[in-house]
Amino acid sequence: xxxxxxxxxxxxxxxxxxxxxxxxxxxxxxxxxxxxxxxxxxxxxxxxxxxxxxxxxxxxxxxxxxxxxxxxxxxxxxxxxxxxxxxxxxxxxxxxxxxxxxxxxxxxxxxxxxxxxxxxxxxxxxxxxxxxxxxxxxxxxxxxxxxxxxxxxxxxxxxxxxxxxxxxxxxxxxxxxxxxxxxxxxxxxxxxxxxxxxxxxxxxxxxxxxxxxxxxxxxxxxxxxxxxxxxxxxxxxxxxxxxxxxxxxxxxxxxxxxxxxxxxxxxxxxxxxxxxxxxxxxxxxxxxxxxxxxxxxxxxxxxxxxxxxxxxxxxxxxxxxxxxxxxxxxxxxxxxxxxxxxxxxxxxxxxxxxxxxxxxxxxxxxxxxxxxxxxxxxxxxxxxxxxxxxxxxxxxxxxxxxxxxxxxxxxxxxxxxxxxxxxxxxxxxxxxxxxxxxxxxxxxxxxxxxxxxxxxxxxxxxxxxxxxxxxxxxxxxxxxxxxxxxxxxxxxxxxxxxxxxxxxxxxxxxxxxxxxxxxxxxxxxxxxxxxxxxxxxxxxxxxxxxxxxxxxxxxxxxxxxxxxxxxxxxxxxxxxxxxxxxxxxxxxxxxxxxxxxxxxxxxxxxxxxxxxxxxxxxxxxxxxxxxxxxxxxxxxxxxxxxxxxxxxxxxxxxxxxxxxxxxxxxxxxxxxxxxxxxxxxxxxxxxxxxxxxxxxxxxxxx
Numbered sequence: 181x182x183x184x185x186x187x188x189x190x191x192x193x194x195x196x197x198x199x200x201x202x203x204x205x206x207x208x209x210x211x212x213x214x215x216x217x218x219x220x221x222x223x224x225x226x227x228x229x230x231x232x233x234x235x236x237x238x239x240x241x242x243x244x245x246x247x248x249x250x251x252x253x254x255x256x257x258x259x260x261x262x263x264x265x266x267x268x269x270x271x272x273x274x275x276x277x278x279x280x281x282x283x284x285x286x287x288x289x290x291x292x293x294x295x296x297x298x299x300x301x302x303x304x305x306x307x308x309x310x311x312x313x314x315x316x317x318x319x320x321x322x323x324x325x326x327x328x329x330x331x332x333x334x335x336x337x338x339x340x341x342x343x344x345x346x347x348x349x350x351x352x353x354x355x356x357x358x359x360x361x362x363x364x365x366x367x368x369x370x371x372x373x374x375x376x377x378x379x380x381x382x383x384x385x386x387x388x389x390x391x392x393x394x395x396x397x398x399x400x401x402x403x404x405x406x407x408x409x410x411x412x413x414x415x416x417x418x419x420x421x422x423x424x425x426x427x428x429x430x431x432x433x434x435x436x437x438x439x440x441x442x443x444x445x446x447x448x449x450x451x452x453x454x455x456x457x458x459x460x461x462x463x464x465x466x467x468x469x470x471x472x473x474x475x476x477x478x479x480x481x482x483x484x485x486x487x488x489x490x491x492x493x494x495x496x497x498x499x500x501x502x503x504x505x506x507x508x509x510x511x512x513x514x515x516x517x518x519x520x521x522x523x524x525x526x527x528x529x530x531x532x533x534x535x536x537x538x539x540x541x542x543x544x545x546x547x548x549x550x551x552x553x554x555x556x557x558x559x560x561x562x563x564x565x566x567x568x569x570x571x572x573x574x575x576x577x578x579x580x581x582x583x584x585x586x587x588x589x590x591x592x593x594x595x596x597x598x599x600x601x602x603x604x605x606x607x608x609x610x611x612x613x614x615x616x617x618x619x620x621x622x623x624x625x626x627x628x629x630x631x632x633x634x635x636x637x638x639x640x641x642x643x644x645x646x647x648x649x650x651x652x653x654x655x656x657x658x659x660x661x662x663x664x665x666x667x668x669x670x671x672x673x674x675x676x677x678x679x680x681x682x683x684x685x686x687x688x689x690x691x692x693x694x695x696x697x698x699x700x701x702x703x704x705x706x707x708x709x710x711x712x713x714x715x716x717x718x719x720x721x722x723x724x725x726x727x728x729x730x731x732x733x734x735x736x737x738x739x740x741x742x743x744x745x746x747x748x749x750x751x752x753x754x755x756x757x758x759x760x761x762x763x764x765x766x767x768x769x770x771x772x773x774x775x776x777x778x779x780x781x782x783x784x785x786x787x788x789x790x791x792x793x794x795x796x797x798x799x800x801x802x803x804x805x806x807x808x809x810x811x812x813x814x815x816x817x818x819x820x821x822x823x824x825x826x827x828x829x830x831x832x833x834x835x836x837x838x839x840x841x842x843x844x845x846x847x848x849x850x851x852x853x854x855x856x857x858x859x860x861x862x863x864x865x866x867x868x869x870x871x872x873x874x875x876x877x878x879x880x881x882x
Contacts, residue, residue, distance in 0.1 A: 226245055227760035256652035270387065284286075285430060285449070285475040288486075291375060292449050292493040296320055302497075302501070309398040313436070316505035318450055318494070325440045326499040329394040334520065336372050343391055344369030348384035348419065349864070352826060355379075356428040357475055362824050365862035375423055376518075382421040386522075397521055398438065404478045418523040418568040426519065428512040430459060430471040433504070440501045444519030445511055448494040453507040457483030463511065475511060476637040479720040585619060600861060604710075605789050606743055607736055614673050614709075614837055617860060618645040619769045620795060621845035622652045632657040634849050639665035640852065642858055647769075647793075647845060649677035649714055659703035674705065675769075675793075679745055680728060688724065698841060700740060710767055711741045722756050733763040743767065745790070751780040758788060769793040771801060772842055773812055774833065774876045786841065793843040798830050817872055827863050836862035836873045 189773060237504045247734035273291045280287050297748060302324040327332055346368045353361035361381070371382055386392060395417065417434075424444055432458065441444070451459070461471050462485065472485055480486060489509075496502045498614070504510060601613040619638040621631055631654040635646060639661060648658045655676060662672050678695040711732060719725045735741040746754065757765055767783055772780060772794025785792040793799070799812025812818065813829050822829045830853070834844045847858040865873075 181876065188236075188346075188410075194821070196703050219666065228842055234484045241723060270657075270813055274487050275490070279779045280480055282478075282486070284477060285473075288491070288511075289493065289513060292491045294490075294492050294617050296450060296492045298322060298494075302398060303400070305400040306785045308398075308503075312503055316391070316453075318505065318508065320493070320494045320496065321501045321503070323499045324496075324501040325396070325397075325442075328396050328440075328442075329613050330522070331442055331499055336518075339373050340369060343388070344372070346386075346388050346391060347862075350381050351381040351383055352824075353379050354381045354422055357564055358748075364825050364827065365859075365864065365866050371421070375421065381424065381426055382419065384419055386417045386419045391419075401524075401526065401547045403742060416523075416525040418525065419728045419761045420519070420521040422514065424514050424516040424519045426512075426514040427475050430461075430473050430475055430511045432456060432461065432469050432507050432509045433525070434469065434506055434518070436506050437504045437711075438501055438524040439496065439504065440522050440524075441496045442520045442522065443498055443519075444514060444517050445498075446496045446514050446519070447500075448496065448510055448512050450494065450508050451489050453509075455485075455489045455509055456507070457508050458488050458573055466772065471509070498562065514673075516802045523733070536565065550854055561620045565852070568616060570861075602791055602841070603789075604743055604766050604791055605831055606785075607766050612742070614642070614791075614843075615645040615811055617643070617834070617846065617858065618647045618675070619643040619854075620647045620648060621654055621658060622647070623847060623849075630663050630849065635661035636665055637851060638854055639667060641854055642853075644671055645673045645843070647675045650695065651677075651714065655699055655702035656704070659705055660707065662703075662765065669705070671857065673709040675701065675710040675712065675767075676708055677712040677769075679714045680716075680718050687860065688727045689731045689734075692728060696735055696741070707739065708741045710745060711735065712745045712747045712769055714751075714765065716746070716750070716753045717748075719753075725753060725756060728762050729757050729761060733761070739744055745769070749781065750783065750879050751784060754781060756786060758784075765790050767791045767843075769795065769845075772837065773794045773797055773799055773801070774787070774818075774836065774873050775799075775811060776877065783838075791843060792841070793845060794837055795845045797837050797842075797844060798833050798846075815876060817876065820874075821865070821869055825863050825865075828856055829855055831863045832865070832873075835863040835865050839865060 221483075225308065245457055273293075275644070276282075276291045282291075288755050297312075298320045300322050302321055303312065303319065308319075311317065346372065347365055348368060349363055349365050350371055351361035351363055355361075360575065365384075368382075371380065372378060375382070386395075403722075438762070456462070459471050460473065461469060463472050473486075492500055497815055516646070579792065600616055602616050603611045604614045606612055619635065621635055623631075635658055644667060646658060646662065648655055658674065662669070662674060665672070676699050678699065681691070696708070696711065699711075700706075712729060713732065715723060732741070732744045736744055743762060745765050745767035746757065747769040749768060749770065754765070754768065765788075768781065768790055770781075770792065772792070778793070782792060784790070797812075799810040800872065802812070803810050818829050821832045825832065830846070834846070834857065840866050844857075844860060848854050848857060
C-alpha cells in the first residue's frame with residue numbers, strides 16, 4: 181500500500197539511487213501548498229520502507245544461520261577433489277587406471293599417493309652420497325635453496341633490469357603432445373615482455389657469469405674422486421621460466437638432475453628405471469628416451485603398461501630442491517601462474533665409460549632396455565662413495581661451472597644448434613675461427629652508392645666478415661669502413677676476389693701479383709684475410725689453373741694473405757687444385773639455395789674440411805637473373821615455417837644453410853634487416869623441417 185501510494189502520487193519523483201529516499205533528489209521539486217503534510221508522509225514512507233528492509237535482512241540472516249554450516253559442507257564436498265573419494269571408488273591405482281578414467285598424465289597425478297623421500301633443508305654430504313646418489317634414490321629437500329641470492333630476488337623486473345640482453349632458447353609451445361614444439365632463440369628482455377600472454381616456455385642453459393653468480397652449487401657436489409667436473413660438458417645449469425600450465429613429455433634423462441624451484445610449483449611423478457619398457461620408451465619418435473605417449477590426450481587401452489607402473493610423486497615449491505637420478509622416467513606439470521626453476525645436470529663418468537665399453541650409444545640406439553640393464557649393472561658394481569673419498573671432510577663448495585659459449589651448448593633436440601663461428605683451415609695445420617655470416621657488398625648492377633655507410637653500419641652492428649671483390653669496384657670504401665669501425669683490425673675478416681683474364685696467359689704470375697697488390701693498395705690494409713679466385717671460366721687448362729694457384733700461394737708465404745680459396749668453382753677444378761696445393765684450400769664461395777646447389781662440391785668440401793660460403797641463399801639471384809619471381813621466398817613451405825617459428829623467411833633460410841655448415845652471405849641495405857639477419861641463429865629448425873626444405877630441390881628439379 182505504501183508503494184502504491186508513492187507510485188500514484190503525481191508529485192512523487194522516481195529515484196535511481198535509493199539514498200535519494202533519505203537525502204532527497206538532486207533537484208528539488210516545486211513547492212506544494214501542503215508542504216508540511218507531504219514532508220510528514222514522506223518520512224513515514226521512508227521509515228516503513230526501512231523497517232521492511234530490516235525485517236527481510238533479519239529473516240535472511242536467521243535462515244543462513246540455520247542452514248549455513250550444512251550448505252558450506254555440501255559445497256566443499258561437491259567442489260573439492262579428494263583422494264579419499266577416489267580411494268573409495270577404486271581400491272588401487274591399477275584399478276583406476278584400467279577403468280579408462282585416465283586421458284592425460286595430469287589425470288594420473290591425482291591417483292598417485294606415494295610420496296618420494298622428503299627431508300627438511302639441504303642434506304649433508306654423507307647422506308647425499310651414500311643414501312641418495314649411490315642408491316639412485318630421489319629425494320625432495322624442502323627449503324634447501326632459500327639462501328640462494330636468486331631466491332626471492334628474481335622477479336621479472338629484476339631480471340629485466342639485470343639480464344635483459346642474455347639470450348636463451350625458447351619453445352613456442354608449452355605443451356608436448358605428439359611432436360616437439362618449435363624452438364627459437366631470443367633475448368630475455370623480449371621473452372619477459374611477452375611470455376605472460378603467449379604460449380612460450382624458456383628452457384635453456386645459463387652461461388653468463390652474472391647469472392651464475394646468483395645461484396649456489398651444493399657443496400655435496402664438490403667431492404674429489406666422485407664428481408670430476410673437469411670439462412664444461414660434465415655439468416650444465418638450465419633455466420626454466422613460463423607462465424605455468426606446462427606439461428613435459430614422459431621421458432627419462434641421461435644425467436642426474438637437481439631441480440630447484442624459485443617461483444610457482446612443479447608437480448612430479450617419478451617411476452623406477454625398470455619401468456622404461458612398460459612406458460614404451462623404446463618406441464621413441466622425436467628423441468631418444470621420450471615416450472611416444474601424448475601426455476595431454478591418450479586412450480589407456482593403447483598404453484596398458486602405464487597401469488603396471490609404480491609411481492611416486494613430489495610437489496616442489498619455491499625454495500625446494502629435488503634430486504632425480506638418471507634413467508628415472510618422469511612427467512612434470514606446472515600449474516598456471518609464473519613458474520621459474522633452475523636445473524643442475526651432471527653426468528656420471530663411470531656409467532658413460534661402461535656404456536662405451538659395451539659399444540652402446542644412448543643417442544643412436546633404440547634399445548632402451550639394454551641401457552637400463554647397463555645402468556643397473558653400474559649401480560651394483562660401484563663401491564660406496566665414502567670408500568673412495570673421505571666424506572667427513574666438508575669442503576667450501578668451490579665448484580663453479582661456466583658455460584660461456586651458448587652457441588655451442590647441448591640442446592635437448594636431436595641436433596646441436598650450429599655455432600656462430602666456423603674453423604678456417606690454414607697453412608701449417610693451423611686453424612682460425614671466422615664468423616658464420618658475412619656481409620656482402622656486391623650490390624646488383626655494380627652500384628657502389630652508400631657502400632661505405634652500409635658497410636660501416638654492418639660492422640658497427642656486429643658483422644665481422646666482409647665480402648668484396650675487384651669487380652665490385654668498392655675495395656677502397658670497404659677498407660675505409662674497416663678502419664673507421666669500432667673493431668680492432670684483427671677481429672674483422674676481409675674477403676676479396678680477383679678475376680683471371682685470358683689475355684694474361686703469357687705472364688700469369690706477374691698479372692696475379694698486380695691484381696693482389698692492387699687490392700691491398702685499394703683496401704689500404706696490411707694484409708688480406710681471405711683471397712679467392714673469382715671464377716675459373718677463363719682458365720683453359722689445368723696447367724694454367726696450377727700456375728694461378730701457385731701464384732696465390734706465394735702471397736700466403738709472404739704474409740700478405742692469410743688464406744686462399746676458389747669461387748664459382750666446379751668439382752673437377754676443385755679436385756685438381758686439391759691435388760696440387762701446398763697451401764690448403766681454405767674456403768669455396770659458390771651459389772647455394774634450397775632449389776639449387778652443386779652437391780658434389782658441397783660434399784667434397786665437407787669431406788676435406790673446406791669451408792663453403794653460400795651466396796643467393798634467399799633467392800634474390802633469381803630476380804637479378806631475369807626470373808619473374810623469387811621462387812625461394814615465395815615458396816609456401818618457407819612462408820609456413822616463418823609463421824611457425826615467428827621469424828622472417830630470411831632467418832629460416834639462413835638457419836637451414838647454417839645447419840648444413842654453410843657460411844651465410846647477406847647484403848641487405850636496410851638497418852632493420854641487417855640486424856634481423858645477424859640473429860639468424862635465434863631460429864633452430866628441427867630435423868623434419870630441415871628435411872622438408874632439402875626436398876624442395878627434388879620438387880623443382882626431380
